[in-house]
Amino acid sequence: MTKFAIVGTGWRAEYFWRLGGALTGLDCVGVVSRRRQRELPVPVYTSLDECLERKPDFVVTSVPWAVTPTLVTELVERGLRVLAETPPAPDLDGLRRLWHAVGASGLVQVAEQYTRMPAHAARLALVRSGVLGTPTRVDVSSTHQYHAVSLIRTFLGIGRGPVEVRATRTTAPLADPLDRAGWTDPVEVRPATTTVATLAFDGGGFGLYDFTDNQWHNQLLMRRLLVRGTSGELRDQECVRLVADRTIVTTQLVRRQTGYDLDLDGFDTDHISFGDQVLYRNPYQGQRWNDEEVAIATLLEDTAAWVDGGPQPYPLADGIHDHRVALAFDEAAERDAAVRVPGEPWA
Template sequence: MIRFGVLGSGYRASLYFRIAKALPEQFEICMVLCHSEESACRVKEKFDFPVTCKDEDMINSKPDFVVSAVTKTLMCDTVEKWLNIGIPVLSETPVSLDNGRLFQVWENIKNNNYTCNKLQVAEQYAFYPTYDARIQIVKSGLIGESVSMTISCMHDYHAVSIIREFLDTGINDVNVIGKAYQMKVTDTKTRYETLTKGDVVSKEEKHLIMEYDNEKTAFYDFMSDQYRSDIRNRFINVRGTRGEITDNMVYFLKDNNVAASEKMDVYKDEETGEILAVSFRGRKLYIPPFGICGLGEDETAAARVLAGMKKYVDGGEEVYPLRYALEDAYTANLMTTAAGNSWQPQKSQNRPWK
């Protein structure tokens, strides 16, 4: 049993609420710390978890770790506060989008300056069943050495984490160039409702080229509406020296250098959206690690992060190395700067975790 507390009660915190409800034998939320009595009552009424507005109640619940799911502006202060209280922290992404704070967190962890120095970041995309399966195919060498990719699936630091997995960029220096555009699109959905008025609005769309020092290149294309829009697709292409992956299709050379292609098969529960299995060339690349429970890809991936955090707290390896998490946030800052300075290159500089 993994016992954890949640700091926050908003949209992102609800992801962890759903996991605990779907998998009560594996995950227990021992306390939710809310910023107001109103939000505490809302969480209690909807999910029936123990709730409080007092730090001492969270401390006395004795969680294995806490998940910090507060706003980005409060994240770094909250993370440091709870590390200094002495409780391991799994921080929602990112820990901070201020480079100075990122440097500060690294130096404090490196020098054991916190009461507890067990910090991880909840970057879940590499644990999505379909992305995980594609990563396995790339790392098998079937398409040779990966050399470039086009990514239009997720934004900023999330995209950087996936680029690392596919292109093995590690903490190589990167040069970012590109531009942000305002594009018109019909509004179809928010986080909470479907929109049918047909209103045409402007959304930001970033087009960036990311050139890494290991001679790998990523082409980033993402619209701010893309996560929720019913009329904007999400896609990925990874090119290697002996083939490429485009979404669920894999193109490759056989041992005799004759070209072939096969589909990565994804089996999904149409009612719940849960991925039941992913297979390729007769081999299962993914089966539900917690059993069939009705969770979608985002919740499944976050549950795997929670399980990894527990292993880390108990003395195991990092689930998502902190230096990568800080590097991804740092690179996201470069992306923002590059997008706002049309086609002016932004090169990574010295950072303490490199």
């Protein structure tokens, strides 16, 4: 049994204790809060020392951006393994200080879950199988900043090297019918800012970032992901590729979803396939979890495996680098000029 604790009681923290409680082999031994909260399904402590008496194998830090670096440093100084919510520090100075303080420890992972979402995991399996040849370009229009950079770098198979960023911003009116709390009745048309950025990686590889305010929740905005390789292209659920001379084929990625019509197995994701090849199989069938829940549950299990000597789920160096590149989006848009992200100590 792998034990973990959580510092923080916000909406992100709730995912960890709720999903952890449903996973075999994981036990959330407590949550640290500055004040007593509503009744929770796990013990609540008002001091970190009190919670750490439960001897967790790792600690999830789900606190405001500005608090994260100090808390992570304290936990590492105590010899604890940490899964830090994104981003691990709010600004460039903070990222550099955090790396200087704990980078060499090897005790910190970052809670980047997007590549573990079923659709992205299936796409990534397809790209890594080589059907597109060598990936050369990735376009992401679905999520913001460091999450998008993580997707771009992972699909391209690119490390933490230098990159040149260009960016622009535009603002236009847009109806905003949904936010995190639900329907925004009555619907209002509000100014929405779109940031478009390009990423040119040293040594090859190109990324396009396109994000509009509240794109996570606003269902009027379609999510888009494109991966171009040397022999084909994947766009969302459709793949076109060259398989032989004068032979171009198109194949769909198909999600098998139970619970429709007379399927009485319950609403759930079964698998995602590409022709007769299963790219992704839901490891949590029966839980009825959405894709975000599946991704976070997978991240928790990957972190537990890391504690037991397995591979790192998402090292601190990656989390710092992705946010460092994302910060260049704002800088490039404000300066209306190219911004070069140089090699940093974590690279």
